[in-house]
Amino acid sequence: NAGVTQTPKFQVLKTGQSMTLQCAQDMNHNSMYWYRQDPGMGLRLIYYSASEGTTDKGEVPNGYNVSRLNKREFSLRLESAAPSQTSVYFCASKGDPVYGYTFGSGTRLTVV
Amino acid sequence: GDSVTQMEGPVTLSEEAFLTINCTYTATGYPSLFWYVQYPGEGLQLLLKATKADDKGSNKGFEATYRKETTSFHLEKGSVQVSDSAVYFCALSDRFGTGGFKTIFGAGTRLFVKA
Numbered sequence: 001n002a003g004v005t006q007t008p009k010f011q012v013l014k015t016g017q018s019m020t021l022q023c024a025q026d027m028n029h030n031s032m033y034w035y036r037q038d039p040g041m042g043l044r045l046i047y048y049s050a051s052e053g054t055t056d057k058g059e060v061p062n063g064y065n066v067s068r069l070n071k072r073e074f075s076l077r078l079e080s081a082a083p084s085q086t087s088v089y090f091c092a093s094k095g096d097p098v099y100g101y102t103f104g105s106g107t108r109l110t111v112v
Numbered sequence: 113g114d115s116v117t118q119m120e121g122p123v124t125l126s127e128e129a130f131l132t133i134n135c136t137y138t139a140t141g142y143p144s145l146f147w148y149v150q151y152p153g154e155g156l157q158l159l160l161k162a163t164k165a166d167d168k169g170s171n172k173g174f175e176a177t178y179r180k181e182t183t184s185f186h187l188e189k190g191s192v193q194v195s196d197s198a199v200y201f202c203a204l205s206d207r208f209g210t211g212g213f214k215t216i217f218g219a220g221t222r223l224f225v226k227a
Contacts, residue, residue: 004155040219041219042201042217042218042219042220043156043201043217045215090155090156092155092156098144098163098205099144099161100146100148100158100161100203100205101148101156101158101215102158103148103155103156103157104155105153105154105155106154106155
């Protein structure tokens with residue numbers, strides 16, 4: 001099925017550990033995004049990539065880095081995890097700007 | 113700046129009741145408007161959209177009309193089912209800078225439908 005695939009689905013990290021969240025889409029979309037979702041705060045944009053080879057900061061980029069590996073893949077890296085990064089992370093992609101996003105199923109991350 | 117405001121939840125309804133979830137927006141340009149739905153443990157799914165004033169988006173019995181005069185995009189369904197229990201997000205997509213687009217999400221409204 002066409003869509004956005006995220007891995008892993010669940011992860012528990014200790015404070016200070018690093019990890020990379022993977023995201024891949026097979027819809028030939030140019031734009032890809034990373035959001036975090038926290039209770040009472042809705043969705044907040046971390047980083048986005050408008051096209052292959054470009055990345056830009058969103059609303060809450062601190063503590064994160066991204067890589068647009070190719071047109072299909074967009075990864076999010078936490079270099080030194082903190083408890084404040086406990087959240088559900090969603091990757092999304094979009095083709096034509098007037099159409100909506102396609103979201104992945106999310107990664108639930110807990111930092112202890 | 114652009115913003116989206118939607119009614120606070122949770123909204124609790126009985127099966128077959130009429131649903132309205134209010135959404136209003138502020139935007140500097142002429143945004144596209146969206147409703148997304150999130151079922152428990154899943155990502156957001158696009159429910160419907162409207163790209164210009166007076167457009168009506170519809171899907172799965174849900175509908176919303178883009179009202180420029182009231183800057184609103186209220187979500188309605190005539191008869192809800194238990195399976196409609198989810199969180200609903202209103203969103204807008206608008207141009208910014210030179211050719212870029214940004215999307216603003218509302219905080220979400222949780223709907224519970226009782227049998």
